Amino acid sequence: xxxxxxxxxxxxxxxxxxxxxxxxxxxxxxxxxxxxxxxxxxxxxxxxxxxxxxxxxxxxxxxxxxxxxxxxxxxxxxxxxxxxxxxxxxxxxxxxxxxxxxxxxxxxxxxxxxxxxxxxxxxxxxxxxxxxxxxxxxxxxxxxxxxxxxxxxxxxxxxxxxxxxxxxxxxxxxxxxxxxxxxxxxxxxxxxxxxxxxxxxxxxxxxxxxxxxxxxxxxxxxxxxxxxxxxxxxxxxxxxxxxxxxxxxxxxxxxxxxxxxxxxxxxxxxxxxxxxxxxxxxxxxxxxxxxxxxxxxxxxxxxxxxxxx
Amino acid sequence: xxxxxxxxxxxxxxxxxxxxxxxxxxxxxxxxxxxxxxxxxxxxxxxxxxxxxxxxxxxxxxxxxxxxxxxxxxxxxxxxxxxxxxxxxxxxxxxxxxxxxxxxxxxxxxxxxxxxxxxxxxxxxxxxxxxxxxxxxxxxxxxxxxxxxxxxxxxxxxxxxxxxxxxxxxxxxxxxxxxxxxxxxxxxxxxxxxxxxxxxxxxxxxxxxxxxxxxxxxxxxxxxxxxxxxxxxxxxxxxxxxxxxxxxxxxxxxxxxxxxxxxxxxxxxxxxxxxxxxxxxxxxxxxxxxxxxxxxxxxxxxxxxxxxxxxxxxxxxxx
Numbered sequence: 334x335x336x337x338x339x340x341x342x343x344x345x346x347x348x349x350x351x352x353x354x355x356x357x358x359x360x361x362x363x364x365x366x367x368x369x370x371x372x373x374x375x376x377x378x379x380x381x382x383x384x385x386x387x388x389x390x391x392x393x394x395x396x397x398x399x400x401x402x403x404x405x406x407x408x409x410x411x412x413x414x415x416x417x418x419x420x421x422x423x424x425x426x427x428x429x430x431x432x433x434x435x436x437x438x439x440x441x442x443x444x445x446x447x448x449x450x451x452x453x454x455x456x457x458x459x460x461x462x463x464x465x466x467x468x469x470x471x472x473x474x475x476x477x478x479x480x481x482x483x484x485x486x487x488x489x490x491x492x493x494x495x496x497x498x499x500x501x502x503x504x505x506x507x508x509x510x511x512x513x514x515x516x517x518x519x520x521x522x523x524x525x526x527x528x529x530x531x532x533x534x535x536x537x538x539x540x541x542x543x544x545x546x547x548x549x550x551x552x553x554x555x556x557x558x559x560x561x562x563x564x565x566x567x568x569x570x571x572x573x574x575x576x577x578x579x580x581x582x583x584x585x586x587x588x589x590x591x592x593x594x595x596x597x598x599x600x601x602x603x604x605x606x607x608x609x610x611x612x613x614x615x616x617x618x619x620x621x622x623x624x625x626x627x628x629x630x631x632x633x634x635x636x637x638x639x640x641x642x
Numbered sequence: 643x644x645x646x647x648x649x650x651x652x653x654x655x656x657x658x659x660x661x662x663x664x665x666x667x668x669x670x671x672x673x674x675x676x677x678x679x680x681x682x683x684x685x686x687x688x689x690x691x692x693x694x695x696x697x698x699x700x701x702x703x704x705x706x707x708x709x710x711x712x713x714x715x716x717x718x719x720x721x722x723x724x725x726x727x728x729x730x731x732x733x734x735x736x737x738x739x740x741x742x743x744x745x746x747x748x749x750x751x752x753x754x755x756x757x758x759x760x761x762x763x764x765x766x767x768x769x770x771x772x773x774x775x776x777x778x779x780x781x782x783x784x785x786x787x788x789x790x791x792x793x794x795x796x797x798x799x800x801x802x803x804x805x806x807x808x809x810x811x812x813x814x815x816x817x818x819x820x821x822x823x824x825x826x827x828x829x830x831x832x833x834x835x836x837x838x839x840x841x842x843x844x845x846x847x848x849x850x851x852x853x854x855x856x857x858x859x860x861x862x863x864x865x866x867x868x869x870x871x872x873x874x875x876x877x878x879x880x881x882x883x884x885x886x887x888x889x890x891x892x893x894x895x896x897x898x899x900x901x902x903x904x905x906x907x908x909x910x911x912x913x914x915x916x917x918x919x920x921x922x923x924x925x926x927x928x929x930x931x932x933x934x935x936x937x938x939x940x941x942x943x944x945x946x947x948x949x950x951x952x953x954x955x956x957x958x959x960x961x
Contacts, residue, residue, distance in 0.1 A: 363863075367762045371774040374759060378778050378835065381792035384803070388795070396801055404803050452686035459679025467683075474694060476884070476946045478892040480915055481939035484922050484931050485697030488704065507689045539678045568785040570895045575919065586787040590899060593791060597902035611795070614788045621783040626776070 380404075382618070389415060389612040393605055415612040422609055429581055430588035431617070434567055437499070437584055441506030442563030449509055449558050450551060453516025454543060458529060468517070474510045480571050487575045501576035502584070506566045512558040519554035520547070556631040560624075567621060585617045698936075705933035717929060724933035733911035734934060738941065741913050745890040748826050752886060753879065756834045760841035760875075761867050775842065779835040786832060790899040793828045798903065816904040828896050833889075837882045844878035845871055880953050884946055891942045894919070914938045 387406055388396060392414070395407030419427050456468055486505050490496050495504075524547045532542040548555075570586045577583055580591065589610060596606040625632065705724050707717040728734050763775050781789060796802045797815045804812040815824030848871065856866050872879075894915040901908035910924070911917040914934060922931035 364766065367766060368770070371759070371762060371771065375774050375777045378781060378831065381789070381796060381831065382780070382784070384796055385792050388801070448686040448689060451682045455679045455682030459675055459682070461676030461679045464679070467687075471690075473943075474690070476888065476943050477694065477698075478888050478939055478942045480892045480894055481935045481942070482694060482697055484918055484935045485701035486693060487922070488928055488932065489697045489700050504689075505693045508693045510690070510694075513686060539675075539681075543682075564783070568787075570785070570787050570899075571915070571919075575923070586785050589791065590787055593899065594902050607801075610791070614791055618784045618788055621785075622780065625780070625783045629776070 385611065385615050385618075389615045391608075393608050396608060396611075412612070415608060416616070418605075419609055419612050419616065426580065427585075427588070427609075427613055427616075430583050430585045433499075433582060434584040434586070434617075435620075437502050437506070437573070438563045438567040440503045441566035442559060444503070444507045445509040445512060445562040445566075446555065446559040448507060449512030449516050449562075450548075450555055452513045453520050454524075454547060454551075456513070456517045457520040458524065458526070458547070471510050471513055475514060479508075483571050483575050486572075490576070496576050497578045497582070499582060502569075502573050502582075505572060506562075506569070509558070509562055509565075512562060515558055516551070516554055520551055523554070524550045553631070556628075560628065560632050564621065585613075589613055589617065698939075701932040701936055704929050705936050707929050709927075709929055724930055725937060727930070728933050728937045734914060734917055734937075737911050737914045737917050738938075741891050741893050744822065744826070744893065745887055747822075748829060748890060749883060749886045751826070752830050752834050752837060753883065755830065756837035756882070757841055757872070757879070759834075759838045760845055761871060763838075763842055764845040764871070765863070765867075775839070779839050781832050781834075782836040782839075784832070786895040787899055789832045790828055790896040793824075793831065794900050794903045797824060814905075816900060816907055818907040821904060821907045825896055825900070828900075829890070832896075833886070837886070840882055841875055841878050844875040848874045880950070883949065883953075887946055887949060888942055891945065892938065914941075 384404060387404060390410050390412040391407045392409050392411040395409055395411070456464065456471075482505070487496060487501075490501050490504075495501050528546060529542055532546045533539075537546070567584075568586065569584075570590065573584050573587045574590065577587065580588070583591065592606055592610050592613070596610060704717075706719060706721060708720040708723055709717045759778060763771050784792075794816070797804065799812070799814060804815075813820060815821070815827070852870055852874075853866050856870055861869065892915050893913045897908050897912050898916055898919075901912070910920045915938065918931045918934035918938065921927045921934060
């Protein structure tokens with residue numbers, strides 16, 4: 334499916350390139366250079382992940398006094414034991430963090446996407462007083478650094494006694510002005526006014542027109558904004574770090590940050606904690622890597638949304 | 643983007659030719675439709691007001707007060723004193739200078755790498771280039787915390803590979819002299835692939851007949867890349883630059899994760915955001931932290947605005 338969809342424009346672009354190459358004939362130089370350049374980049378971008386995988390298979394002894402180097406496996410293969418340690422350490426708090434991360438990412442991501450779709454549709458398909466002004470305000474807010482909002486958000490929520498609850502992480506994550514902008518751009522192009530008008534003349538209410546006529550046409554942008562919002566919430570560190578005290582509520586990013594602080598604070602007893610951090614980091618990146626590899630056909634097209642316009 | 647002026651300007655003209663009664667009903671129908679439009683926007687508007695407008699106003703209000711020993715711990719109105727203090731505070735200014743310097747060096751490097759990779763991936767389409775595209779993008783799926791942690795390990799004298807490569811004289815990328823480049827490497831690794839994918843997607847959106855026409859006119863591959871491809875993706879480049887600028891000026895996650903393993907070269911005021919965080923949570927100095935957050939927000943906003951103004955001919959974002 335993926336290949337079929339991507340192949341179509343490619344063959345179109347390939348023919349002139351292929352012809353130009355055959356004209357140059359005996360000059361394979363640039364192409365070989367391009368391959369070497371790409372190959373070097375692939376190695377560079379994969380090395381940290383490779384290191385993480387290799388290090389996850391080592392026991393503490395192998396990690397610090399291993400003989401086969403940092404980038405290769407040690408004599409003992411301890412990945413299974415490391416995973417057991419990870420999931421049982423401190424009554425399995427790591428699983429708690431993983432569950433929290435999934436919950437925050439889904440709740441914040443889905444919520445932000447739904448709000449973006451509704452607002453994007455409202456801005457794109459309705460004419461009302463103040464529309465242009467509020468859309469300019471929205472675009473201006475894309476430039477407000479979101480982390481500059483974390484401390485003000487914290488102060489506000491602490492006055493409402495909402496800090497150190499799941500709401501302190503989820504509610505601010507619902508704000509995604511860039512998602513609204515993306516949806517507005519996409520809907521203006523992809524949902525024709527005539528179609529909506531026809532649905533209204535046929536007697537469909539505004540909500541039904543939105544759900545049954547407009548929404549199916551927005552699906553690619555919807556999936557993209559959803560993916561971007563989920564990744565944004567999943568990767569967020571500053572917001573939960575500021576909001577949460579109770580370690581039981583931590584997402585994985587803040588949890589691993591906590592372990593890192595503890596491990597570097599006491600170098601003696603910290604040794605076994607470094608092993609947990611490494612295997613914990615490995616486990617934490619697997620869900621998103623799988624999601625990105627399997628959802629390629631959605632994000633590859635969708636990421637260009639804001640850029641092509 | 644459809645021009646709203648066109649639709650709005652077109653409407654009265656069309657109405658003029660119609661008889662009086664349907665006009666009024668069209669008008670009232672449009673007004674009712676406008677209200678429905680507000681209903682669609684309302685949920686987002688609520689979140690926008692509660693989590694963006696209100697906190698900013700509240701933080702601004704708090705930033706005008708000062709709480710100290712002299713006032714017995716009671717906040718006292720002090721006007722712009724906190725801002726005067728912030729912009730004369732060597733720690734804040736040092737952090738600000740660092741992130742601006744960082745942005746000025748990092749962003750061009752990042753852009754050149756991601757543009758070069760996107761152009762190469764656009765020009766050669768093979769199984770390997772498809773694989774390379776995915777692998778270069780992969781770090782985007784890794785949280786910044788984990789990315790910084792992995793590089794921290796790779797830099798580490800106790801279990802990183804640098805020691806094995808260079809022996810005892812191995813450079814430590816987080817030492818005070820090197821930390822700038824150590825961090826630059828982490829951020830480039832994390833984001834270059836994402837920027838590359840955006841540029842690449844924009845390149846794929848160019849009509850290939852343009853290249854054919856250019857070749858008939860005698861342009862070579864380099865000229866096609868520089869004269870056609872790069873100008874055609876200019877708006878994508880502007881968008882990425884804006885994101886990179888905003889992200890870099892509010893630098894927080896990577897330096898705060900690397901601080902515990904950096905042996906003191908990442909200080910409590912290393913970047914403005916780290917400084918504001920420590921003022922709020924280490925020293926419970928909420929009023930000053932609010933002023934710092936606000937000052938940083940203003941600096942970022944002005945920087946982005948200047949940038950967009952300077953490139954307004956090229957990008958359509960915010961037109």
